[in-house]
Amino acid sequence: MLIEPRPLDDPDVQDLIGEVQLEYVRRYGGPDDTELAPHEFEPPRGVFLLAVADGVPAGIGGWRAPEHSHRGVRDDDAEIKRMYVRASMRRRGVAARVLGALERTATDAGRRRMILETGSEQPEAIALYAKAGYVPMTERFGLYAESPTAMYYCKELPPIRPATDDDLPVLQEIERAAGKPFAEIGMAFVADDDPPSVEELRAHRDAGRCWAWFDEQGRAVAYLVADLVDNGVHIEQVSVHPDHARRGIGRKLIDHVAGWARDAGFGSLTLTTYRDVPWNGPYYARLGFHTVADDALSPVLTRIRAEERKHGLDRWPRIVMRRGLEA
Known part of the structure; x- marks a missing residue:
């Protein structure tokens, strides 16, 4: 449909x-x-x-x-x-x-x-x-x-809207804050990784694939950016500021984008994440995502994983996950 x-x-x-x-x-x-x-x-x-x-x-x-x-x-x-x-x-x-x-x-x-x-x-x-x-x-x-x-x-309605140019530096702050909990579990490399540049975020925004969640003061506290990969939508990043964690904001952002993708005729959501980090792989599994075996990856997803390895993200087990969208 x-x-x-x-x-x-x-x-x-x-x-x-x-x-x-x-x-x-x-x-x-x-x-x-x-x-x-x-x-x-x-x-x-x-x-x-x-x-x-x-x-x-x-x-x-x-x-x-x-x-x-x-x-x-x-x-x-x-x-x-x-x-x-x-x-x-x-x-x-x-x-x-x-x-x-x-x-x-x-x-x-x-x-x-x-x-x-x-x-x-x-x-x-x-x-x-x-x-x-x-x-x-x-x-x-x-x-x-x-x-x-x-x-x-x-x-x-939820306080979600496409990010504006003024929001982009705030999204970088969210990413830095969301990375800090990784240091507490011995993954300082991830915690210290630079957030997406304003130019990268702007490219997502200009393509109509950058959404943010706003607090009562109108300041962004979470965001999601996505790309189009194969016949689906690839979640490039979804992050929630730790001060607003455990409120279902990440799930609601993903559900919002899932609705957009399904209505546009896309068949799935995909993402890459850490298999064993509680707020990564196990969390996405609860949201209906399933692990995709390495030998079942499309050429584009294989290339994404190769870039991650090149960047050093595979110091800990990392996987591709997929969630189907009903037609």
């Missing part, structure tokens, strides 16, 4: 919007008259997504920055609109995938909360949102704010 941005007036999108309007007529006696304009779903203030499964348009969904005149909305909200899965494509996980992609793209755009309006005659949608962690809102907004069938939900 591929999930990709499409304009609101894209023919495939409009076909599915026509279907969802017929669904509203069947359930509520009339269509949803909320006005939607194509420009509302253009980055950075919105996006509209189309899911394609087996070459067939399967589902849609979009988010937009809500109007400031709406009661109960925040400046950093993203309002979900027109979530729908074609009847023949239901019970295949399409809705959950589209919802996850909407949350991820909104997070990357700096939105901090998803909000939505649904209706009491859509129990499947209500169940989907509840399972995904959405909770009822007391605030009501939009054209149907006074309707007794309208229901409102929201979900806070």
